[in-house]
Amino acid sequence: MNDARILLVDDEQSILELLQTVLRKEGYLHVDSVKTGEEAIEACKAKKYDVIVLDVMLPGRSGIDVFPFIRQTTDAPVLFLTARSSDFDKLTGFAIGGDDYITKPFNPLEVVARIRAQLRRYVGSTYGKLSEATSPRSTNVFDYGRFKLDELAGELLVEGQVVSCPALVFQLLLFLCKNPNRIYTKSELYEKVWGEEAFSDDNTVMVHIHRIRERIEADPSYPKFIVNVRGLGYKIVKDELQELSAP
Known part of the structure; x- marks a missing residue:
């Protein structure tokens, strides 16, 4: 470091x-x-x-x-x-x-x-790519139908096409995908993903959520995957038809 x-x-x-x-x-x-x-x-x-x-x-x-x-x-x-x-x-x-x-x-x-x-x-990574040396698990692909997130490859695919994804956008989406249907406040997301206290400033999370929606939602103005539960926070919606696969 x-x-x-x-x-x-x-x-x-x-x-x-x-x-x-x-x-x-x-x-x-x-x-x-x-x-x-x-x-x-x-x-x-x-x-x-x-x-x-x-x-x-x-x-x-x-x-x-x-x-x-x-x-x-x-x-x-x-x-x-x-x-x-x-x-x-x-x-x-x-x-x-x-x-x-x-x-x-x-x-x-x-x-x-x-x-x-x-x-x-x-440092030591390239836009969310996690080396196999730091993770003994096989590659995890989080499949949400419209989009897939490949954890170890560090790739976001939307309708089969690779979409560029800055590291913190990738890490935030990855965290949500690993914790589906659970509500997190903006402060909790900042502390979980950024690794520091939120410093009473939640604009960072809000903007990164917007960046994710621009990539994965058919209409970012009416999100179906990452939803805001008013007064509580954000969650990613996962139903029984969406599988977590490990090829």
Whole structure:
């Protein structure tokens, strides 16, 4: 874990120095920092990073603007860092593919905790693929008719076609598939899948649920598989016709 490479992107030198200091105290020694979006793009072209902390309010091109260009060179999780705290801003960051959203002012230890949670999901794996060395079981395929989730292959198939699935989207869907017809609150899902306390922010789970629905539902506006039980939480619906197979 401590070999992970981290890129910090922020135009405030004090924030960069604070995060670098805390990360290094926590054992993360490979921490680079840049101050502009253009520098971030070039850094991602030059090196492979395991996680990126990207400020939204950058001089010139914003973090939102440069994010698609960063995604062209790396699949590393991106944590947006910004003074904007409205739900709209958070949802914008998640909607374009961000993995987490941290608002200023922040506790640097919270940033470290969120980075650590992302690294647990990404370092040593590729988008949800679990090596057979870490799991003695045969490949499990969760068959829901319209879609199938192949755990060890790390593949989501919808109507027979492989659909791209970012790691945390895959892991959240996998967790639900392993626990069908059971209701989980947003906080419970965050703690189970992300591996950290929810920090009183459940937008992350909500947006990732939306991403899953976009992939597996015929009409995401009227979901049949992942449903919201009002006032309680989410569950994935599995009936007696849907089998768990192990080829």
